[in-house]
Structures are given as C-alpha cells and as structure tokens.
Amino acid sequence: MEYSWHLLVGLVVVAISAVTSESVNRRSSTSRVDNDVDYRLPNNTIPLHYDIRLVPFLENGNFTFGGEVTIDVMVVEQTSTIVLHAYDIDIDNDTVVVTSDNVTYAISNKTFNTDLHFYTLNFATSLEPGNYSIYIEYVGILSASMEGFYRSYYTTSSGETRWLATTQFEPVYARQAFPCFDEPALKARFTISIAHWPNQTAISNAAVASTSGADSTIENRVWTYFETTPLMSTYLVAFVVSDFEYQSNDDESFRVWARSDALNTTTYAVTVGQEILADMNDFTGIDYNLSFSKMDQIAIPDFSAGAMENWGLVTYRERLLLYKDGVATTRNKQNIATVIAHEFAHQWFGNLVSPLWWKYLWLNEGFATYFEYYSTATVETTWRLAEQFTVDYYHPALLADSLETSHPINEDVYSPSEINAIFDTISYSKAGSVIRMMQHFLGGPVFQAGLQLYLQNMAYGAATPDDLWEALTTANTNMSSPILHTHVDIKTVMDTWVNQKGYPLVTVTRNYTTATQEISQERFLLKGRGSSNDTTEYKWWIPINFASQANIAFTATAPSDWIRSQDDSVVISGFSPTQWVIYNVQQTGFYRVNYDDTNWGMISSYLQTSAYIIINVLNRAQLIDDSLNLARAGYLNYSVALPVTRYLTQETSYAPWAAAFTAFTYLNTMLANSTGYEDFKTYVLSRVTPIHESLGHEELSSDEHITKLHRLSVNSWACRMGSTTCREKAEELLLDYYSSSDPTDSTISADLKAWVYCEGLRNANTSVWNFLWERYLATDFSGEQTLILSSLGCSQDEDILNNYLALSISTNSSIRSQDTSSVFTSVYTASPSNVDVAFNFLVNNYEEISEFYGGMNRIGSMLQGLASRVVSSEQLQRLKDFVEEKQDVLGVALTSAQQAIELAEENISWLENYEADIVEWLAEEVAAIDEPQDSGSERVSFGILLMTISIGVIGFI
Ligand code: BES
Ligand code: ZN
Numbered sequence: 003m004e005y006s007w008h009l010l011v012g013l014v015v016v017a018i019s020a021v022t023s024e025s026v027n028r029r030s031s032t033s034r035v036d037n038d039v040d041y042r043l044p045n046n047t048i049p050l051h052y053d054i055r056l057v058p059f060l061e062n063g064n065f066t067f068g069g070e071v072t073i074d075v076m077v078v079e080q081t082s083t084i085v086l087h088a089y090d091i092d093i094d095n096d097t098v099v100v101t102s103d104n105v106t107y108a109i110s111n112k113t114f115n116t117d118l119h120f121y122t123l124n125f126a127t128s129l130e131p132g133n134y135s136i137y138i139e140y141v142g143i144l145s146a147s148m149e150g151f152y153r154s155y156y157t158t159s160s161g162e163t164r165w166l167a168t169t170q171f172e173p174v175y176a177r178q179a180f181p182c183f184d185e186p187a188l189k190a191r192f193t194i195s196i197a198h199w200p201n202q203t204a205i206s207n208a209a210v211a212s213t214s215g216a217d218s219t220i221e222n223r224v225w226t227y228f229e230t231t232p233l234m235s236t237y238l239v240a241f242v243v244s245d246f247e248y249q250s251n252d253d254e255s256f257r258v259w260a261r262s263d264a265l266n267t268t269t270y271a272v273t274v275g276q277e278i279l280a281d282m283n284d285f286t287g288i289d290y291n292l293s294f295s296k297m298d299q300i301a302i303p304d305f306s307a308g309a310m311e312n313w314g315l316v317t318y319r320e321r322l323l324l325y326k327d328g329v330a331t332t333r334n335k336q337n338i339a340t341v342i343a344h345e346f347a348h349q350w351f352g353n354l355v356s357p358l359w360w361k362y363l364w365l366n367e368g369f370a371t372y373f374e375y376y377s378t379a380t381v382e383t384t385w386r387l388a389e390q391f392t393v394d395y396y397h398p399a400l401l402a403d404s405l406e407t408s409h410p411i412n413e414d415v416y417s418p419s420e421i422n423a424i425f426d427t428i429s430y431s432k433a434g435s436v437i438r439m440m441q442h443f444l445g446g447p448v449f450q451a452g453l454q455l456y457l458q459n460m461a462y463g464a465a466t467p468d469d470l471w472e473a474l475t476t477a478n479t480n481m482s483s484p485i486l487h488t489h490v491d492i493k494t495v496m497d498t499w500v501n502q503k504g505y506p507l508v509t510v511t512r513n514y515t516t517a518t519q520e521i522s523q524e525r526f527l528l529k530g531r532g533s534s535n536d537t538t539e540y541k542w543w544i545p546i547n548f549a550s551q552a553n554i555a556f557t558a559t560a561p562s563d564w565i566r567s568q569d570d571s572v573v574i575s576g577f578s579p580t581q582w583v584i585y586n587v588q589q590t591g592f593y594r595v596n597y598d599d600t601n602w603g604m605i606s607s608y609l610q611t612s613a614y615i616i617i618n619v620l621n622r623a624q625l626i627d628d629s630l631n632l633a634r635a636g637y638l639n640y641s642v643a644l645p646v647t648r649y650l651t652q653e654t655s656y657a658p659w660a661a662a663f664t665a666f667t668y669l670n671t672m673l674a675n676s677t678g679y680e681d682f683k684t685y686v687l688s689r690v691t692p693i694h695e696s697l698g699h700e701e702l703s704s705d706e707h708i709t710k711l712h713r714l715s716v717n718s719w720a721c722r723m724g725s726t727t728c729r730e731k732a733e734e735l736l737l738d739y740y741s742s743s744d745p746t747d748s749t750i751s752a753d754l755k756a757w758v759y760c761e762g763l764r765n766a767n768t769s770v771w772n773f774l775w776e777r778y779l780a781t782d783f784s785g786e787q788t789l790i791l792s793s794l795g796c797s798q799d800e801d802i803l804n805n806y807l808a809l810s811i812s813t814n815s816s817i818r819s820q821d822t823s824s825v826f827t828s829v830y831t832a833s834p835s836n837v838d839v840a841f842n843f844l845v846n847n848y849e850e851i852s853e854f855y856g857g858m859n860r861i862g863s864m865l866q867g868l869a870s871r872v873v874s875s876e877q878l879q880r881l882k883d884f885v886e887e888k889q890d891v892l893g894v895a896l897t898s899a900q901q902a903i904e905l906a907e908e909n910i911s912w913l914e915n916y917e918a919d920i921v922e923w924l925a926e927e928v929a930a931i932d933e934p935q936d937s938g939s940e941r942v943s944f945g946i947l948l949m950t951i952s953i954g955v956i957g958f959i
Contacts, residue, residue: 065144087177087184097139148306150178166244187464240312259300270325311348320784347373368433399431442590452477495543514579522571530636551581556618609649630665674834678921687723736762759793795828862898872906
C-alpha cells in the first residue's frame with residue numbers, strides 16, 4: 003500500500019496549507035509490468051448468476067472462512083477450458099463439478115496460475131455452447147490486509163476487543179473471496195447467504211430475504227439469506243458481518259451502521275445522505291430504488307481506501323462517515339458530505355453503468371469527483387463548493403498532468419498493479435475537471451439530458467467513452483437552441499482531452515498597435531518548454547472565452563471561440579490596448595493561460611485597486627495558480643509572476659488564498675535553505691497579516707462555513723511565516739489546555755485544533771507532547787485521532803520525533819495500520835529541519851520499517867516524499883549514498899528510490915535556474931515594505947487612480 007495523491011496533499015492541512023480530503027491509503031505503482039502476458043479472461047464463457055454461501059470464522063486465532071459457490075455460466079463458443087479468477091483462496095479440487103441439464107462434464111485437470119490469478123478447468127471433451135453450472139468449495143483467510151474478505155476490530159468502552167468481517171473488492175479482490183469472472187464488464191446476478199452468530203448481523207448489497215434458525219453443522223450459527231441482486235460487476239459485491247447497530251429513516255430503507263459506542267455520531271450521515279441520494283435521483287432521472295430497495299452505509303474501523311461505493315452497501319473509513327458535534331471539524335463535516343456524494347454518484351456512474359474495462363475507470367471516478375462537490379452543493383448550499391472544486395481538484399490536476407510521466411485519461415492497463423495505479427489524480431481530478439469543462443461548453447441542460455440518456459442507454463451494462471459522446475451528441479442535437487457551435491463535434495473535441503496526456507498552455511500575445519491578439523496552443527510542461535524528448539504533436543480542441551476591463555463578462559462561461567486541434571493560432575481583435583484581458587472565464591476550460599508581460603502588468607496593477615473584486619473569484623485564483631506555475635516552469639519571469647500576489651493584502655476570499663498557499667508551499671520548501679528565506683517569510687507574512695488580523699483566532703457565530711476553513715489555514719501560515727503574536731497565542735492556548743483540570747473538556751474550538759496543536763508543539767517539551775499523545779490514546783473519535791496524529795510531527799525536538807517515528811513502526815503502538823503512514827508524513831512536512839530527522843530515521847531503521855510493512859515498497863514512497871523536500875547538495879548526496887549503499891537490499895523499491903534521486907536533482911537544478919531571480923525580487927519588495935512610506939499602499943492608491951480616471955487613457959508599465 004502506498005500513499006495516494008489525497009494523502010500527499012491531505013496531510014499538509016495541518017502543517018501549512020488548506021486542502022480538502024485527509025489521508026487515505028491508495029494503492030499505486032508507477033512500474034509497468036510485462037505486457038506480453040495476457041491478463042484478460044478469454045471471452046468464451048459468460049457468468050450469469052452466482053450463488054455464494056459463506057461461513058466466516060471470526061474467533062481469535064482462527065480467522066478463516068468457508069465458501070461454496072455455484073456459478074451459472076453461458077458458454078458462447080465451443081471450448082475445452084473455462085478460466086476463472088481465484089487468488090489466495092484454497093479451492094478443494096475434489097469438490098469442483100460442472101454440469102448442464104443434470105449431465106456432469108468430466109474435468110481432466112485443474113490448474114492455478116498465481117501470476118494471472120487464473121483457475122483453469124480443462125475438460126476431457128469440449129463444451130458446446132449452452133448453459134452450464136460450476137460448483138466449487140473452498141476456504142479462505144480473513145486477513146488483516148484490508149482487501150478481499152477481511153477482518154477488522156474495535157475495542158468497546160469497557161475494553162473488550164470485538165471482531166468484524168468485511169469486504170473490499172475493487173478493483174481485483176473479489177477473487178480473494180470467491181472464484182469468479184472478476185472483470186467489470188462481466189456482470190451477473192448474485193444471491194448471497196452468510197452464516198454468523200445470532201448476536202451478529204450480516205448485511206450485503208441486497209435486502210435480507212429471510213433468515214434461518216440455528217444450523218447444527220456450523221456450531222449453531224444462523225443463516226442470513228439475501229435477495230438476488232440485479233446485474234452487477236463483481237468488484238461491487240460486498241458483505242459485512244458485525245455486531246454493529248444503525249440509525250435509519252422511518253421505513254428503515256436508509257440506514258447508517260457503526261459500532262454501538264459510535265452510533266450517536268451517525269445522525270449527520272443519515273440526514274445529508276438521504277438528501278444527496280434524492281438529488282442524484284433527481285439529476286439522473288433514474289430512481290435508485292429501481293435497482294435496490296434499500297441503502298446501507300457503514301463505518302469500518304480498518305479501511306484501506308477512503309470509502310467504497312459497493313452497490314447498496316457503501317463502506318467508509320470512520321472519519322469519513324461519523325460526525326461528532328463539537329469534536330469534528332468543519333473540514334470533517336464537509337468531507338463526510340462530499341464523500342457520501344462521491345459514493346452515491348457511483349451508484350449510477352459505475353454501478354448502474356460500469357466501465358467496459360479499467361482503461362475507462364474515469365467514467366466512474368471522474369463523474370464521482372464532479373458530483374462530489376456539485377451534488378453536495380445542492381444540499382449544503384452555503385459552502386461555496388464550486389469555488390473549492392477548482393482549488394481542490396482542478397489546480398492539482400493541472401499540476402499532476404504537467405509532468406512528462408503523466409498519462410492519458412484513457413490509459414491501457416492490464417495487470418493488477420497497472421489497474422491499481424490508475425486510481426490517481428488523472429482519473430479522478432483531471433477527468434472531473436474535464437467533465438466540468440463539458441458542462442460549461444455544452445450548457446447545463448444538454449449536459450444533464452446527455453447524461454440521462456447515457457445512463458438509460460447503458461443501464462446494467464458496460465460503457466466506453468464513445469457511448470457517452472454519442473448520448474451527449476444526441477442530447478445536443480435534440481436541444482432547440484444548443485450553445486455548442488455547429489462546426490464543433492463532441493467526440494472530436496473530447497478525444498483530444500481523453501486520449502492524449504497533458505493539456506494546453508494558451509498563450510495570448512497582444513499587438514497593442516493593431517489591437518489584435520494572437521492566441522496559440524502548446525503543451526504545458528512543468529520542467530519547461532523543450533524539456534521533453536517526446537516528438538508527439540499534442541494539440542487540443544480548446545473552448546475559448548474571455549473578459550476584459552471594458553467587458554466584464556465573468557458570468558458567461560459558454561465558449562465564444564474554439565481553437566481547433568489543426569489551428570496553430572487564432573487571431574481575435576478589438577480590445578483597448580490600455581486595458582487588461584483575462585481568458586478562460588471562471589477557469590472552466592482545462593488549460594493554463596499566459597500573456598505578454600504588459601497584459602500581466604495591467605492585471606497585477608488592477609488587482610491592487612479596490613476594483614479587484616470585479617475579477618471573478620475563480621479567475622483571481624486562476625491568475626495566482628497560472629502565473630506562479632508558469633514561472634516555476636520557466637514560461638514567465640518571476641519578476642512578472644510574483645507581483646500578481648501583491649494584491650493579497652486586500653484579498654478576503656478563500657479560493658485565491660488557497661491557490662496562493664499552494665504556490666507558497668512550493669516556494670517555502672524550495673527556499674528553505676536559501677539566503678532569501680527570511681525575505682520570503684517577511685513578504686508572505688506582510689501579505690497574510692491583514693486577513694490574519696481580520697479573521698483572528700476566535701470563532702464567530704456569524705462565520706460562514708468557508709471562513710472556518712480559511713481561518714485555520716491563515717493562522718497556520720501566519721505562524722509559519724514568523725508572526726510572534728500567532729505563535730504566542732497558539733502556545734498559550736495549548737498550555738491552557740495542558741494545565742486544565744479536565745482534558746476531556748477542551749476549550750479550543752475543533753476547527754483551530756490543528757493550528758494550536760501543531761504550532762503549540764513546536765517548542766513544547768516532552769510532557770506537553772505526551773499529553774497530546776494521551777489524548778490520542780483516549781479518544782475513540784477517528785476524526786480527532788487523525789488530527790492529533792498529523793500534529794504530533796510538528797515538534798522540533800529530535801528525541802521526541804524519533805520516539806514518535808519509532809512508535810509508528812511498533813506493533814503495539816495502538817496506531818491502526820491504516821493510519822501509520824500519517825506519522826512519517828506529519829514529521830517531514832512540519833519543517834525543513836524535520837526533513838533531516840525523518841531521513842536519518844529512515845536510514846537507521848530501514849530494516850525495521852520494511853519488516854513492519856512487510857516489504858520495501860513503503861521505503862520507496864517515503865524516499866520520494868523526502869526527495870521532494872531536498873534543497874541542498876548535501877541532502878542530495880546523502881540520499882544518493884544511501885540508495886547506492888543499499889541498492890542490493892532495496893529490491894522492489896529500487897525504481898522509486900532512483901526516481902527519488904531524480905526528484906531531488908530536479909529541485910537542485912530548479913534552484914540553480916530560479917533562486918537568484920526570486921531572491922532579488924523579494925529583497926527589493928521587502929525593502930519597499932520596510933520603507934517608512936509604505937509603497938504597498940501607494941501602489942494600491944495608484945491603482946485606484948488608474949481606475950477612477952477614465953481608464954482608457956493611461957497605459958501602464
Ligand atoms: N472507488 C473508490 C474506492 C477505491 C479507491 C477502490 C482506490 C480501489 C482503489 C471510491 O469511490 C473512492 O474514490 N474513494 C475515495 C474517496 C473519495 C471521496 C475521493 C478514496 O478512497 O480516496
Ligand atoms: Zn470513487
């Protein structure tokens with residue numbers, strides 16, 4: 003298991019930045035395995051129905067299960083073999099029987115292929131096309147691996163350990179619970195029966211059909227029999243045996259399950275969940291209850307991903323479902339609502355209509371990511387989720403997709419490790435962002451009608467992107483006045499976005515004499531123009547629109563023009579040479595925009611006037627994200643990009659600040675060792691101080707939802723950039739708490755804990771650290787556990803940190819395996835000096851770490867995390883020495899270790915290219931701030947002047 007992109011961004015929340023989800027473990031691997039082997043099942047046999055009977059043994063010391071499956075199949079062409087998936091289960095070969103119409107077919111031999119996970123039945127004589135049934139008995143292990151049919155546990159308030167058995171099948175683990183045709187397009191119906199103790203409940207995708215009395219053949223366990231499901235993919239099958247309880251709606255068709263001690267934290271999920279399901283019913287025009295008569299959601303104590311959309315039985319990490327008033331943060335609450343929306347969107351996009359193959363995973367995850375925010379927004383209407391979408395998903399997608407190593411949204415994958423690897427930023431965030439782009443260039447009505455048609459056409463089937471384009475095209479044609487230009491073909495456009503990696507940089511070059519603008523496209527690369535040896539011609543169909551100072555068209559998101567893939571450039575005319583233009587209104591197109599220095603200058607100056615608010619808030623976030631990434635990649639000088647951030651002294655909105663904090667996070671890492679670091683801190687602090695002062699560190703009853711998110715990141719940044727008032731306040735609040743008589747009654751508001759704990763711990767002694775560690779051990783609310791774990795790495799004391807790191811790889815630390823990775827990340831993201839502490843720990847303990855995680859894989863991802871923070875040649879050298887010395891033992895981690903060295907080398911060469919420019923700009927800027935006459939406010943008033951005098955006359959810069 004390795005870190006996901008969510009994890010990597012997520013943990014920074016506490017340390018410094020403001021982002022969306024917190025950590026989840028997402029499997030990923032960058033290595034491609036040998037494609038000469040065929041991982042796909044032959045298509046001679048199709049499953050129709052599975053009858054599965056399971057008996058889990060959940061007693062300490064005996065974590066196994068017995069299974070029995072009858073699969074009705076249709077042989078579609080004559081064959082002498084039937085190939086199924088099975089992995090890590092022990093099939094009793096003697097029990098296997100294949101029949102058709104009461105005739106038994108002799109099996110000459112049965113073979114396992116453990117690489118391909120194939121179980122092959124070879125028949126003495128060929129089977130003719132027709133219906134057959136395959137019967138198999140087997141046993142399996144309820145492992146602690148969080149995949150397949152696995153075990154989890156919790157401790158009751160009286161200290162008793164209780165076990166549960168649960169499932170995680172996506173993408174390729176159903177085969178670890180029962181032999182099956184484990185590919186998403188091979189849909190079948192499932193009839194499931196589970197035996198369990200009378201004091202336990204079994205739940206599954208479908209509702210309970212009936213139950214039995216004690217069965218003496220299995221120590222008087224009882225049986226729960228479930229109704230037969232509609233046609234569905236194997237990866238969506240789920241079942242849980244536990245002693246959990248639930249809260250529900252009146253007719254109990256919508257239930258939320260948790261261990262009984264946590265039952266009172268399920269209320270929010272019951273309420274918001276029903277509202278979101280109703281919204282999705284509405285949007286799709288297809289009633290969820292046509293497929294299943296009930297919806298169960300359940301919080302699982304040990305869970306590998308964040309949540310899983312099993313049809314009718316959605317499983318979650320505890321902190322993504324359980325909400326505890328007063329203890330949970332605003333971010334926790336938002337995550338709960340949006341994760342539910344994500345998984346509920348899958349009930350249509352993924353479950354009703356599944357991808358034909360994992361290559362089209364984005365048809366699941368892209369839509370789920372899109373609805374995660376846009377469906378929640380219909381229920382939680384004041385949360386400003388549209389603004390948050392761009393900074394949480396769209397900007398990170400632009401960043402990830404600007405790497406040479408990116409991949410197309412439609413990516414060929416075959417092996418399990420390749421399949422796991424595409425659960426990434428491209429399939430989630432890029433696809434979600436490209437879907438949002440479609441919504442805007444088609445218009446809401448066509449978009450919705452097209453999606454409804456797609457779902458109707460493909461219901462209970464498996465789709466490709468072409469099915470989607472076709473439905474959208476039909477919907478567009480049916481619309482009486484579509485907004486799409488008639489020369490634009492949806493499939494032609496979309497193929498350029500889903501079949502090639504990367505995205506365009508649109509460059510606007512203005513001719514101030516002729517009042518024309520030439521607009522061209524090229525692929526944007528983070529390492530800079532010309533940094534790639536790739537000779538492929540990357541060109542896109544790009545929807546274009548713009549606003550200008552004279553025509554403030556920031557609400558019109560429909561494209562006014564298109565750059566076609568065959569166009570090198572287009573020319574647009576008719577703008578006043580003395581006024582700015584801004585392209586990509588509300589940043590709905592998936593691309594960056596660069597301008598000539600003059601236009602950038604006009605934008606920067608205008609932002610510093612009181613009229614800055616006229617520029618749409620999403621475009622303000624865009625200007626920051628684009629300019630600083632263009633500079634980072636060498637397309638724009640820092641001396642032009644950094645001035646865009648000057649206006650932040652007057653910015654109060656969340657999205658532009660979130661974009662700025664992301665950009666500053668990079669610079670903060672890179673400049674950590676630089677002579678200009680103090681100037682950097684002074685500059686950022688000077689920008690952040692006004693908003694820091696106005697938000698303060700106290701919650702107000704009048705606070706908007708987003709203000710609470712904003713206050714946390716602003717306070718974290720103010721402290722980090724050296725504000726002594728901030729640091730003193732955090733220390734005071736933590737010490738008050740530490741010395742209070744009742745540690746269960748904290749006066750620190752939940753939303754500020756991450757800031758108070760982290761900043762308060764920096765200079766705190768061991769007993770304060772221990773105090774918080776005790777709070778970690780004492781709470782059984784998962785949201786709070788994660789928050790504390792992520793703060794404990796903020797200490798700057800080497801002994802404390804080493805002790806903490808050691809805990810994370812000790813088997814009796816009481817940190818759940820799903821959470822251990824937060825520890826290492828929380829240490830090295832907390833400060834530049836902690837990077838060295840974490841690195842030394844890794845060097846000194848690599849054997850123990852690999853033993854704890856059962857392999858070297860984790861070392862690889864740890865090295866990469868550290869490498870992204872390497873900023874000195876000494877650090878680089880130490881990294882190289884370690885990898886060289888240990889190359890024989892690194893094994894599977896060697897490739898990622900080598901990539902880590904590359905990452906570190908890139909940092910060093912970036913510094914060689916850009917550090918001097920940045921340091922010079924910062925020095926001048928800081929000198930200007932320090933001048934008695936505050937030139938910052940002069941700039942503002944000059945800007946206001948610019949605006950108030952009839953603007954057309956004054957050329958700026
Ligand atoms: N289908 C995924 C769960 C999943 C992730 C299965 C990776 C296999 C591998 C689920 O819908 C999902 O995307 N969950 C997210 C949570 C979310 C709100 C982004 C996750 O686990 O990170
Ligand atoms: Zn998903």
